Amino acid sequence: DAGVTQSPTHLIKTRGQQVTLRCSPKSGHDTVSWYQQALGQGPQFIFQYYEEEERQRGNFPDRFSGHQFPNYSSELNVNALLLGDSALYLCASSLTMGGNYNEQFFGPGTRLTVL
């Protein structure tokens, strides 16, 4: 089992550009959540996708958008990049179905640097 995978590992962009980050969930998982971790801080929830729809959203502007595909993989898009968007972006997968609590498994993250 490959676990949660993310690509790319590192990315450098300039202000105003757009970026797309990708995530493949752990095998058998159907839910993907995205988090932003600024340097020296705890991760902050961006949004969660389930059944190809955004189910829950944190306090992030509309410049942050996402998508979930039928195979449960997901993309995070950020438009009009700002310097403050520089962070580690973490993807987490989990299984919603089943009724019992299931933990979220985190990927290694994508390090985004905005210059």
Next chain:
Amino acid sequence: GNSVTQMEGPVTLSEEAFLTINCTYTATGYPSLFWYVQYPGEGLQLLLKATKADDKGSNKGFEATYRKETTSFHLEKGSVQVSDSAVYFCALSRGSYDKVIFGPGTSLSVIP
């Protein structure tokens, strides 16, 4: 709203010392509680969890007990090693359908 508070670091300990990292939470209902660890340059790894009051999570010598009466989930280890040097995050969630709320993290350095 729901939130997590944990002791500020950095914490520096000598090898084989006793570790305590305090964590308290504010939440509605009965969340599950977690400790995640982040080694330098890596993503998050789940260290241990507890899903109901009085549960004790344990892993790799680390322990934490879900105390509903004090809304706490303190992390402890009897004898730390240099390899335990990392950032530790206390967190809560109401379920896999819900977001994970993290504390700010506590950096631990263990010196030989």
